[in-house]
Amino acid sequence: MSQRVTALSIIDAIVADLRRRIYQGELTQGAALTEAEVAANYDVARPTAKAAIERLVSESLLERGAHKTARVKTLGADSVRDIYFARAYLESEVVRRLARNTTVPPAAVSANAEITARTSRPATDIIEPDMMFHTALVDAMQNKRTSAMYRSLLGEVRLCMTRVQSLELLDTAQIAAEHAAILERIAAGDPEGAANVLDGHLAHARELLAAQLEAASG
Amino acid sequence: MSQRVTALSIIDAIVADLRRRIYQGELTQGAALTEAEVAANYDVARPTAKAAIERLVSESLLERGAHKTARVKTLGADSVRDIYFARAYLESEVVRRLARNTTVPPAAVSANAEITARTSRPATDIIEPDMMFHTALVDAMQNKRTSAMYRSLLGEVRLCMTRVQSLELLDTAQIAAEHAAILERIAAGDPEGAANVLDGHLAHARELLAAQLEAASG
DNA sequence: CAAGTGTACTTGTTAGACAATATTCGAGTT
DNA sequence: AACTCGAATATTGTCTAACAAGTACACTTG
Known part of the structure; x- marks a missing residue:
């Protein structure tokens, strides 16, 4: 046994x-x-x-x-792009609507505080709080099906993360700053701004990961 | 056998x-x-x-x-609202991005033409082309995961549809007109307008269905 | 008539087996 | 020597049969 x-x-x-x-x-x-x-x-x-x-x-x-x-599952650069675009579609609409109601999810705030507290730790340690931040945003919509869809995406995201060994290229300080900017735009009641900041944030991560995987396969 | x-x-x-x-x-x-x-x-x-x-x-x-x-599955009014809000989150972001690129999906145009062609037929006949219209919008993003997520929602939508016997309250002409308005806003390159029209369209259907189910259960 | 009990129904899991398909390795041919 | 074809092996798809465990309902009993 x-x-x-x-x-x-x-x-x-x-x-x-x-x-x-x-x-x-x-x-x-x-x-x-x-x-x-x-x-x-x-x-x-x-x-x-x-x-x-x-x-x-x-x-x-x-x-x-x-x-x-x-x-x-083997995730290529194309799959990563697909996943991250899907994330962007979902999340940007979410932050847009959160900003419209000026509702800043407390769970997202505390998750980002967790990230800033770990800037000197090993980079893999911020994967968890990073995902918690984004999950908190989506869950704040209180829509069961949206949360479920998002979670199914995050499973694959996590797969990419373990695939990319050298996560050291993640600048935790920058990630925390981008998160803070998103929350700030939501608090300011600026839907378009919040969506834009989030789009940039995900685009950044997306191309970083995609480039890593393209290098690994070629 | x-x-x-x-x-x-x-x-x-x-x-x-x-x-x-x-x-x-x-x-x-x-x-x-x-x-x-x-x-x-x-x-x-x-x-x-x-x-x-x-x-x-x-x-x-x-x-x-x-x-x-x-x-x-038994779908109550609350479930229907959950489903339709999830649809709205996904689809409004989709039409927003389509409008940003001024790309009007041909499949959506022909699906809506199908609806207008059937205004005098039994109301259940427009379920198929209606779903095809919305699916065409989402598929135009060419994002596999987004399409998959949307399809999983549509399964439940279809379930509501069969549950609501008296679909006669669906005004097919109005549906077709709302669809046309969405396409028109996309063609005009007006993301905000397209998203608003679509939100209204789905909200309309949502409350119609929810009211039906609430009446049926109470 | 109410409450507890027991029985029948249904699902969870296992074992073993056979057919159909994939994969791999070897033999023969060019 | 390299390539192609075929056979052996491994793996999955599905079935039959069975038992354990949990639920639901009816029945008995107070």
Whole structure:
């Protein structure tokens, strides 16, 4: 018995653990995950492993074609652009509407404070609070489906992050400053300005990541 | 043997047929779908039926809790509002960006022409072209993930539509006119105007549907 | 008539098996 | 020696059968 997971639903537990291993880079991009392998690893039957794999495929953390072995999704520069444009479409509308009501989400403020507090720590430490900042913005709309859609995107974002080893190029101070600028425009009741700042913020991250991946593949 | 489905993946075929039956109102809101029942209906094993049901749950056309029978999703007025607000967030940003580039999607134009051509037909006939119009707008962004997110919303929209029997209250001429106004604002390169017209269009539909559902439940 | 209990139904998970398809490796040919 | 074709192997898709566990409903009992 390699790893025993105990929870309400066995499949849920396996999904959670596989997700963790993918996020932590233990399972790198392109790694094969056969059903039998997963079943043996977690000491469950193959149908159970199959269900877990299918769930992760629907989360688009894994990919597989018919009759083919599932693999950890490989994200190219084009995929990153697709993801970040989708983020931009969603988030810019969100901040626009938040600015229209001048509602600054408290959770976003505290998440950004967390980032400024960690400027000297390892760069990977700011991934969590950075995502929390953006999630807080979207969640402030109090729209279940929008939040769900955004979370599905963030799963893939996280995948890019682990793929890009040298995250040192992230200037945490600058990120925090851009976040602050977004909140400031919202507080000022400036929808167009808030959307513009956010667009720039995401465009910056997007091209940074895309350039990294293009360099890695070529 | 009741119904034989023949396709590449058996599960896909069952999912497609169940989806069709839900959309066509054959399976009404709240209808129970046990695994054994589905398995017998399509002459497949229970695990196969189970997988099909789980796929529809992840599409949120069905809902079920642990150890409980799956049921066709019941949409209340609050859910409809959630769905339509999510649509509004996505689509208004889409038309804003389309207007910024003055790109009028040809597919949207022809879809709206289809609506005007059917003003005297039964109201249910305009559901399809109406959805095609909105889908065309989103697809014009050429962003795979945005399109996917939008399609997941449309599944639930379609569910509302079948739920609301008396669709006669839909004024097809007005719908077509509002669509035309959106396209006109895009062609005029007026992002703010396009977004406003679209917001109004969706708000109109939203409150119409919500009022219907509130009346039906109360 | 109300409350607790028990039974039937349904789902969660497992085991084992077979068919169909992918992949890989080897043999034969050019 | 390189390439192509074919066979062996691995992997997935699906099935049958079964048991455990949890829910819901009816039935008994107070």
